[in-house]
């Protein structure tokens with residue numbers, strides 16, 4: 001079969017995945033446009049209860065070949081929920097909303113707060129969702145400082161990393177754009193998590209955690 005590489009990534013170069021949690025927000029459109037102008041893509045782990053308010057931003061995101069992952073309906077701490085049904089109720093409606101409104105089903109899931117237990121992983125497995133973690137965390141939500149975020153990422157990044165950020169803070173938007181500028185000049189490609197997995201020959205399994213690829 002033909003290899004998966006729809007956007008002409010040079011596989012001899014380092015690849016990383018920017019990921020943005022807790023959106024969409026009023027800042028998502030600006031990130032997507034900036035990524036587009038750099039031939040870069042990212043993955044947005046959205047909250048289902050925000051999807052109806054940002055339909056145009058989501059359409060723009062998908063039209064420019066970014067990826068949507070699920071980050072639950074309402075950012076519940078899934079490890080604190082009691083039953084499998086309660087956990088599934090944080091997962092299924094996100095897929096249903098995206099399918100109904102955008103003809104799109106997210107393949108990947110990121111657990112809110114990184115909080116999981118055996119029951120959470122069992123439900124993710126049953127729902128067919130690999131669990132995507134991260135390998136670089138600039139704590140953008142905490143520092144809210146563009147330079148600190150940029151410096152943390154530049155000091156820690158390597159081929160195959162998944163970078164955790166949030167598209168709900170202006171400082172994070174500015175940081176992401178500077179990170180793309182700087183690392184592209186060093187030869188990095190910015191790909192979706194799906195691309196990062198596929199270009200490294202990894203078939204992600206439901207209920208399994210991935211935090212760095214390759």
Ligand code: ZN
Nearest residue numbers: 021022112113
């Ligand atoms: Zn989150």
